Structures are given as structure tokens and as C-alpha cells.
Amino acid sequence: MYKKHDMAGTRSLTGTPSVYSHVTTRSSANLRSSRSLKSLKTPWYQKPLVQHAFFLDVQNASMIAAIFSLLLSLFTIVTACFDLYCYAMAAPGSTHYGYYLISYEFVYVGSRHVRNTLVMFAVFSMLLAMAVLVTSIMLIIALRKEYERKMLPWIYVFGVFTVFRFLAYLFFSIVNDTIFAYNYLMCLLGTIFFVCSAYGWVLVYSLYIELSDLTKLEDLAHLRMGTMQSLNASTVPSLAGSRPTTPHSTVSTMPV
Numbered sequence: 465m466y467k468k469h470d471m472a473g474t475r476s477l478t479g480t481p482s483v484y485s486h487v488t489t490r491s492s493a494n495l496r497s498s499r500s501l502k503s504l505k506t507p508w509y510q511k512p513l514v515q516h517a518f519f520l521d522v523q524n525a526s527m528i529a530a531i532f533s534l535l536l537s538l539f540t541i542v543t544a545c546f547d548l549y550c551y552a553m554a555a556p557g558s559t560h561y562g563y564y565l566i567s568y569e570f571v572y573v574g575s576r577h578v579r580n581t582l583v584m585f586a587v588f589s590m591l592l593a594m595a596v597l598v599t600s601i602m603l604i605i606a607l608r609k610e611y612e613r614k615m616l617p618w619i620y621v622f623g624v625f626t627v628f629r630f631l632a633y634l635f636f637s638i639v640n641d642t643i644f645a646y647n648y649l650m651c652l653l654g655t656i657f658f659v660c661s662a663y664g665w666v667l668v669y670s671l672y673i674e675l676s677d678l679t680k681l682e683d684l685a686h687l688r689m690g691t692m693q694s695l696n697a698s699t700v701p702s703l704a705g706s707r708p709t710t711p712h713s714t715v716s717t718m719p720v
Contacts, residue, residue, distance in 0.1 A: 526671045527607050529664030533622055534600035536657060540593035540629070543650070547586040551579065570644035578639050585632040592625045603668070612675035619669055626661045633658060 520528070554571035556579075572579055599618040606614035633654035640647040 522667055522671045522674070523607070526664075526668045527604070529667050530600055530603040530607060530618070532660060532664055533596055533618070534604070536661065537593040537596040537600060541590055541597070544586045544590035544593065548583065548590075551583050551586070570641070570646050572640055574639075581635065582639070585635060589629060589632055592621070592628060595621045596625050607671075610675060612672050612679065615668060615672045615675075619665070619672060622661070622665055622668075626658065626665060629654070629661070630658050 550568055550571045554568040554573055556573055556576075572582060596618075599621045602614055603618040606612070606618075633651070636647075636654070637651045642648045642651060
């Protein structure tokens, strides 16, 4: 009597891998590799925005930008104090007697909320200008010694200062009458200062990125040199080995 063999029992439980599963594995691996390559790409904000200035290199142009920011901070402190003095002297309802060197007709005396906003811009402009004054001195020292980390305070402070002064410039130009010479001059200087400030910030930021990249390369080179030296020290064989006596040599390291 013949026994029937169960063909299903003789088959392997694992079976042949599916073609679709194999393709899916390769495609997922390619997807992971493509994602890893994308992650290695440097973002645009971590690249130098400019490579050269108009007539100078980035380093010398950054020094000029630092000196410009120092002078701009002093100018902003003086003009902000003058604006606060004018707002106090030309306050609505105030009466003055005597002779004065200037007339306060150019000072805004309309809405109370607009006037308070102008006072607020003047106060914060003075405070930010003081911070720019300190960080500009730090930036000049950092540029002379090429310390990129000490450039960061100026980058943050001057960036906030430039944006705030641009908003103050827009508000000042809208609410004040440009028929007066002082208001017209401040609007004109505000336009020039904003363009120079934005370009100076771009120059210093580009130099900071370049110095940071050079520092990373130097650290990587030092790490590689240290690794190679440690590997060479570990692979150089000693003269007599690590044991007191060697089985195939007469050299002994035992103390005499």
C-alpha cells in the first residue's frame, strides 16, 4: 500500500522571496539614500551671501561696515535725544517765553497716539543705538583678530537695529511734513543709512560664514592629524616586544 506524500509539507515554510518585496526594499533604500544626500546639502543661509565687495574684499569691507555702524550709532543717539527734547518742548498745551535758537514748527503735534508712537521710536532707537555702539567696538576687535564667535553679538543686534530703524523711518516719513528742512533731511538720510546698513550687515555675515567654515576645516584637519598620530604610535612595533623574553630571540628586557 502506497502512502500519499503531502507535497505541501515538503515545501519550505519560508518560500521564495517575492519580487515585489525585493523591489520595494531597494526603492526604500534608494529613498533613504536620497534623503541622506539632501540632508548633506548646505542651506542657503549657511553660505556666504556675497563673495566680493565693490572695490574691496569682504574682510576690508566688513571693517568699513563696522566703523560705519559705530558712527551710525553715535548719530542715532544724538538725533534720538534731540527728537525727545523737541517732543518735550512742543508738547500740546505747553507755553514758552523768551528767545530760542530753533522753531518747533516741524515737530508733530497732532494725534496723541501718533505722538506717543514717535516718542517710543525715539526711545528704543536710542537704546538700540547704545547696544550697537558696544557691539561695533567688539566687532572691530573681532575683525582684527579674526574671532568669528565675537562677531555674533553685532550680527544679531545690528540686524534688529536695522529692521527697527526702517520701521521708524517709514512711520516718520508718513506722519511728518517733508516741507520742513529737518524732516526732509532725516527722510533722505534714513534712506541712505538703511541701504548702507543692510549691505554692511550682509558683508559681515558673509565674512562670519567664511571664517566659520575655515575654523571647521582646521578643527577637522587637527582631528585627522591626531588620529593618524595615535594610529602610528599604536602600530609601531617595540624593539623587544611586550614580554620579558621572546622565544625566538636572545634579547631580554628583564632588569639586570
